[in-house]
Amino acid sequence: MALASVPAYWLYDEPRDQRFPDALHIERISARSAPRDWRIEPHRHQDMAQFFLIASGGGLVRIDGAAHRLSPGTVMLLPPLAIHEFRFEPGTEGFVVSVAMSTLTPLIEAEPALGAALGEPFVAARGPKEQSIAELATAMEGALAEFGRNRGGRELALAAHARLIAIWFARAARSHAVANGGASDARAALVRRFVERVESHFHTHEPLAAYASALGVTGPHLTRICREVLGHSAMRVIQGRLMIEARRDLVYTRSPVSQIAFRLGFSDPAYFSRFFAARAGMSPSEYRAAG
DSSP: OOGGGSOBOSSTTSOOOSSOSSSOEEEEHHHHHGGGTTEEEEEBOSSEEEEEEEEEOOEEEEETTEEEEEOTTOEEEEOTTOOEEEEEOTTOEEEEEEEEHHHHHHHHHHOHHHHHHTTSOEEESSOSSHHHHHHHHHHHHHHHHHHTOOOTTHHHHHHHHHHHHHHHHHHHHHHHHOSSSOOOHHHHHHHHHHHHHHHHHGGGTOOHHHHHHHHTSOHHHHHHHHHHHHSSOHHHHHHHHHHHHHHHHHHHOOOOHHHHHHHTTOSOHHHHHHHHHHHHSSOHHHHHHHO
């Protein structure tokens, strides 16, 4: 199975049309999963983010090759292009909210740090606190009610629901990453620009100094800002992006490890294997076999 053959949908198992039909789509997890024997096969969404709340039941999700257990209270954010699949326990219930990124563009432009938080997968057994989970459930119930009606201003109301839910998830993701309060707009903008550059350059293995120079700062400054905003170093951002792509290839393709290494910019497959093992705790071949 080639990575390029992993299907892309707006909504799972439905053909892509030219645009997403609503500002927000919401349904209960059982609506799409129960008729498919609680199995959702690997797929991705081109220009859409998804937000999940598991209310009861559970199961397993694999995101870009990494497995996560699901249990009541689990919240999950899937950004565009993240390859994911589910094996739900029969009877699992909760919500899945699908939002076209165009709906969230005004939000991201207003606060770039939210865009950075929404740009990476996020899975947590519970939100920051129990009350927040209740607030999220209430917000999703409200969105579901609005989605099922045909009242005036429906599109505007759905967009408002979508942005509120996205803000909840961005806050939850940032609360796990930020050590000392919220980042300033300038720091958040720098991190956003850095993450965007990593997305387009990670396979070139540019040194950190080159990233920093392109962004008009020093390497130590970029590292410090990343630690303040994201909770980890700039180098970890680069290496983490390589690991995401490596996991995808190992799980969703049959390409030899050496070919994956070369595609990711490693000149020596043995070095790639050591790089991967140091971060995954197992060799690429072992990771593939375990998947």
